[in-house]
Amino acid sequence: MKWQPGAATLNQDGKEKQYSSLDELVAQAIGTPIPVRALFAWLRGEPQAVEGWQTDLSALGNGRLTAQRLQPLPTAELRLVFE
Template identity: 50%
Template sequence: MKRRGAIAAAAAALLLAACAGPQRVAAPGESIRTGRLALAVEDRPSQSFSAGFELRGRPEAGELSLFNPLGGTIAVLQWQPGRAVLDTQGRDKQSYPSLDAMVEHVTGAPLPVAALFDWLDGRATPVPGWEPDLTALAHGRVRARRSAPPPAADLRLVLDR
Protein backbone atom coordinates (compact mmCIF):
# COMPACT_ATOMS: atom_id res chain seq x y z
CA MET A 1 0.00 0.00 0.00
CA LYS A 2 2.88 2.38 0.79
CA ARG A 3 4.41 1.62 -2.57
CA ARG A 4 1.20 2.63 -4.39
CA GLY A 5 1.15 5.89 -2.46
CA ALA A 6 4.75 6.60 -3.41
CA ILE A 7 4.02 5.81 -7.06
CA ALA A 8 0.95 8.05 -7.01
CA ALA A 9 2.95 10.89 -5.44
CA ALA A 10 5.70 10.51 -8.03
CA ALA A 11 3.14 10.49 -10.86
CA ALA A 12 1.51 13.63 -9.48
CA ALA A 13 4.90 15.35 -9.26
CA LEU A 14 5.65 14.42 -12.89
CA LEU A 15 2.27 15.74 -14.04
CA LEU A 16 2.83 19.03 -12.22
CA ALA A 17 6.31 19.33 -13.69
CA ALA A 18 4.91 18.70 -17.16
CA CYS A 19 2.45 21.58 -16.67
CA ALA A 20 5.21 24.03 -15.87
CA GLY A 21 6.44 25.86 -18.96
CA PRO A 22 10.08 26.38 -19.75
CA GLN A 23 11.74 29.41 -18.19
CA ARG A 24 11.64 32.19 -20.77
CA VAL A 25 14.77 34.31 -21.07
CA ALA A 26 14.73 37.78 -22.62
CA ALA A 27 17.19 38.60 -25.37
CA PRO A 28 19.24 41.80 -25.00
CA GLY A 29 16.99 44.85 -25.45
CA GLU A 30 13.87 42.74 -25.00
CA SER A 31 11.52 42.49 -22.05
CA ILE A 32 9.17 39.74 -20.94
CA ARG A 33 6.20 40.50 -18.71
CA THR A 34 3.56 38.04 -17.57
CA GLY A 35 0.35 38.34 -15.62
CA ARG A 36 -3.36 38.78 -16.11
CA LEU A 37 -5.23 41.43 -18.02
CA ALA A 38 -8.84 42.50 -18.20
CA LEU A 39 -10.36 44.74 -20.84
CA ALA A 40 -13.84 46.20 -20.57
CA VAL A 41 -15.11 47.96 -23.68
CA GLU A 42 -18.12 50.19 -23.01
CA ASP A 43 -21.19 49.38 -25.11
CA ARG A 44 -19.52 46.19 -26.40
CA PRO A 45 -19.81 43.50 -23.73
CA SER A 46 -18.94 40.83 -26.30
CA GLN A 47 -15.54 42.51 -26.74
CA SER A 48 -14.78 42.58 -22.99
CA PHE A 49 -12.55 39.80 -21.73
CA SER A 50 -9.88 38.73 -19.29
CA ALA A 51 -6.92 36.48 -19.91
CA GLY A 52 -3.46 35.55 -18.79
CA PHE A 53 -0.78 37.21 -20.87
CA GLU A 54 2.87 37.19 -21.80
CA LEU A 55 4.21 40.35 -23.41
CA ARG A 56 7.67 40.04 -24.90
CA GLY A 57 9.87 42.04 -27.18
CA ARG A 58 9.73 45.77 -27.61
CA PRO A 59 7.29 48.26 -29.17
CA GLU A 60 8.79 47.85 -32.65
CA ALA A 61 8.72 44.04 -32.74
CA GLY A 62 7.20 41.68 -30.24
CA GLU A 63 4.63 39.14 -29.23
CA LEU A 64 1.58 39.17 -26.99
CA SER A 65 0.27 35.73 -26.01
CA LEU A 66 -3.14 35.38 -24.35
CA PHE A 67 -4.05 32.38 -22.19
CA ASN A 68 -7.27 30.90 -20.82
CA PRO A 69 -7.64 30.20 -17.07
CA LEU A 70 -6.20 26.70 -17.50
CA GLY A 71 -3.08 28.05 -19.23
CA GLY A 72 -4.03 27.08 -22.78
CA THR A 73 -3.12 29.54 -25.50
CA ILE A 74 -6.07 31.52 -26.86
CA ALA A 75 -4.17 33.67 -29.33
CA VAL A 76 -0.71 34.95 -30.18
CA LEU A 77 -0.29 38.42 -31.63
CA GLN A 78 3.08 39.00 -33.29
CA TRP A 79 4.32 42.20 -34.90
CA GLN A 80 7.28 43.72 -36.63
CA PRO A 81 7.62 46.81 -38.83
CA GLY A 82 5.00 46.73 -41.60
CA ARG A 83 3.34 43.47 -40.53
CA ALA A 84 1.27 41.95 -37.76
CA VAL A 85 0.00 38.36 -37.51
CA LEU A 86 -2.78 36.91 -35.37
CA ASP A 87 -2.57 33.19 -34.63
CA THR A 88 -5.78 32.00 -32.95
CA GLN A 89 -4.54 28.47 -32.29
CA GLY A 90 -6.34 26.16 -34.65
CA ARG A 91 -7.62 28.70 -37.15
CA ASP A 92 -5.81 30.23 -40.05
CA LYS A 93 -3.30 32.94 -39.26
CA GLN A 94 -4.51 36.41 -40.18
CA SER A 95 -2.20 39.19 -41.33
CA TYR A 96 -2.72 42.89 -40.69
CA PRO A 97 -0.86 45.98 -41.90
CA SER A 98 -0.03 47.08 -38.34
CA LEU A 99 -0.15 46.15 -34.68
CA ASP A 100 -2.82 48.79 -34.06
CA ALA A 101 -5.11 47.41 -36.79
CA MET A 102 -4.73 43.86 -35.47
CA VAL A 103 -5.40 44.81 -31.84
CA GLU A 104 -8.47 46.84 -32.74
CA HIS A 105 -9.83 43.89 -34.75
CA VAL A 106 -9.25 41.49 -31.84
CA THR A 107 -10.50 43.68 -28.98
CA GLY A 108 -13.00 46.01 -30.64
CA ALA A 109 -11.13 49.08 -29.40
CA PRO A 110 -7.72 50.55 -30.11
CA LEU A 111 -5.27 49.55 -27.38
CA PRO A 112 -1.83 51.10 -26.95
CA VAL A 113 0.14 47.85 -26.88
CA ALA A 114 3.35 49.68 -27.82
CA ALA A 115 2.89 52.05 -24.83
CA LEU A 116 2.41 49.06 -22.48
CA PHE A 117 6.16 48.47 -22.54
CA ASP A 118 6.77 51.96 -21.12
CA TRP A 119 3.83 51.79 -18.71
CA LEU A 120 5.07 48.49 -17.29
CA ASP A 121 8.49 50.10 -16.84
CA GLY A 122 6.90 52.98 -14.88
CA ARG A 123 6.92 55.59 -17.64
CA ALA A 124 3.49 57.17 -18.26
CA THR A 125 4.04 57.65 -21.98
CA PRO A 126 1.13 59.74 -23.26
CA VAL A 127 -1.25 58.16 -25.76
CA PRO A 128 -4.09 60.28 -27.17
CA GLY A 129 -7.37 59.38 -25.43
CA TRP A 130 -5.72 57.15 -22.80
CA GLU A 131 -4.99 57.93 -19.16
CA PRO A 132 -2.54 55.46 -17.61
CA ASP A 133 -2.58 55.07 -13.84
CA LEU A 134 0.76 53.72 -12.64
CA THR A 135 0.31 54.51 -8.93
CA ALA A 136 0.01 50.80 -8.03
CA LEU A 137 2.86 49.58 -10.26
CA ALA A 138 5.00 48.83 -7.20
CA HIS A 139 2.28 46.30 -6.29
CA GLY A 140 2.23 44.87 -9.83
CA ARG A 141 -0.88 46.70 -11.03
CA VAL A 142 -1.45 49.04 -13.95
CA ARG A 143 -4.72 50.56 -15.09
CA ALA A 144 -5.45 52.64 -18.16
CA ARG A 145 -8.72 54.22 -19.25
CA ARG A 146 -9.65 55.31 -22.73
CA SER A 147 -12.18 58.08 -22.99
CA ALA A 148 -11.97 59.22 -26.60
CA PRO A 149 -12.76 58.44 -29.27
CA PRO A 150 -15.62 56.07 -28.42
CA PRO A 151 -15.96 53.36 -27.33
CA ALA A 152 -14.57 54.00 -23.87
CA ALA A 153 -12.38 51.21 -22.53
CA ASP A 154 -10.85 50.19 -19.20
CA LEU A 155 -7.66 48.11 -19.23
CA ARG A 156 -6.32 46.49 -16.05
CA LEU A 157 -3.08 44.53 -15.73
CA VAL A 158 -1.83 42.50 -12.79
CA LEU A 159 1.76 41.37 -13.13
CA ASP A 160 3.16 38.08 -11.90
CA ARG A 161 5.80 38.53 -9.26
Protein backbone atom coordinates in the same frame (compact mmCIF):
# COMPACT_ATOMS: atom_id res chain seq x y z
CA MET B 1 1.56 36.32 -31.97
CA LYS B 2 4.48 37.73 -33.96
CA TRP B 3 5.10 41.21 -35.26
CA GLN B 4 7.60 43.32 -37.10
CA PRO B 5 7.34 46.66 -38.87
CA GLY B 6 4.54 46.42 -41.42
CA ALA B 7 3.21 43.00 -40.39
CA ALA B 8 1.64 41.17 -37.46
CA THR B 9 0.42 37.59 -37.18
CA LEU B 10 -2.01 36.11 -34.68
CA ASN B 11 -2.28 32.34 -34.25
CA GLN B 12 -5.58 31.52 -32.56
CA ASP B 13 -7.55 28.29 -32.44
CA GLY B 14 -5.23 26.75 -35.02
CA LYS B 15 -5.81 29.58 -37.50
CA GLU B 16 -3.33 32.21 -38.56
CA LYS B 17 -4.49 35.77 -39.29
CA GLN B 18 -2.32 38.45 -40.89
CA TYR B 19 -2.53 42.18 -40.10
CA SER B 20 -0.67 45.21 -41.41
CA SER B 21 0.43 46.31 -37.92
CA LEU B 22 0.42 45.33 -34.25
CA ASP B 23 -2.07 48.15 -33.62
CA GLU B 24 -4.49 46.63 -36.15
CA LEU B 25 -4.04 43.14 -34.69
CA VAL B 26 -4.79 44.36 -31.16
CA ALA B 27 -7.83 46.38 -32.26
CA GLN B 28 -9.27 43.35 -34.06
CA ALA B 29 -8.44 40.94 -31.23
CA ILE B 30 -9.98 42.97 -28.39
CA GLY B 31 -12.55 45.00 -30.30
CA THR B 32 -11.14 48.48 -29.76
CA PRO B 33 -7.88 50.27 -30.53
CA ILE B 34 -5.37 50.87 -27.76
CA PRO B 35 -2.08 52.79 -27.87
CA VAL B 36 0.25 49.80 -28.15
CA ARG B 37 3.46 51.83 -28.27
CA ALA B 38 2.44 53.70 -25.11
CA LEU B 39 1.39 50.42 -23.48
CA PHE B 40 4.96 49.12 -23.74
CA ALA B 41 6.21 52.33 -22.08
CA TRP B 42 3.59 52.05 -19.33
CA LEU B 43 4.66 48.44 -18.68
CA ARG B 44 8.21 49.72 -18.13
CA GLY B 45 6.80 52.24 -15.62
CA GLU B 46 7.36 55.17 -17.96
CA PRO B 47 4.48 57.64 -18.05
CA GLN B 48 3.62 58.46 -21.63
CA ALA B 49 0.81 60.86 -22.43
CA VAL B 50 -1.69 59.73 -25.04
CA GLU B 51 -4.50 62.04 -26.08
CA GLY B 52 -7.81 60.79 -24.70
CA TRP B 53 -6.19 58.27 -22.32
CA GLN B 54 -5.62 58.45 -18.57
CA THR B 55 -3.23 55.99 -16.91
CA ASP B 56 -2.57 54.90 -13.35
CA LEU B 57 0.90 53.44 -12.90
CA SER B 58 0.89 53.81 -9.10
CA ALA B 59 0.25 50.08 -8.51
CA LEU B 60 2.70 48.82 -11.14
CA GLY B 61 5.06 47.67 -8.37
CA ASN B 62 2.23 45.41 -7.18
CA GLY B 63 1.68 44.02 -10.67
CA ARG B 64 -1.28 46.21 -11.68
CA LEU B 65 -1.73 48.73 -14.45
CA THR B 66 -4.92 50.61 -15.32
CA ALA B 67 -5.58 52.82 -18.31
CA GLN B 68 -8.85 54.43 -19.39
CA ARG B 69 -9.80 55.83 -22.76
CA LEU B 70 -12.05 58.80 -22.17
CA GLN B 71 -12.11 60.04 -25.76
CA PRO B 72 -13.18 59.15 -28.38
CA LEU B 73 -16.37 57.51 -27.23
CA PRO B 74 -17.18 54.83 -26.35
CA THR B 75 -14.91 54.79 -23.35
CA ALA B 76 -12.72 51.76 -22.65
CA GLU B 77 -10.80 50.52 -19.66
CA LEU B 78 -7.65 48.42 -19.78
CA ARG B 79 -6.69 46.56 -16.60
CA LEU B 80 -3.59 44.38 -16.46
CA VAL B 81 -2.69 42.17 -13.50
CA PHE B 82 0.66 40.37 -13.41
CA GLU B 83 1.37 37.34 -11.28
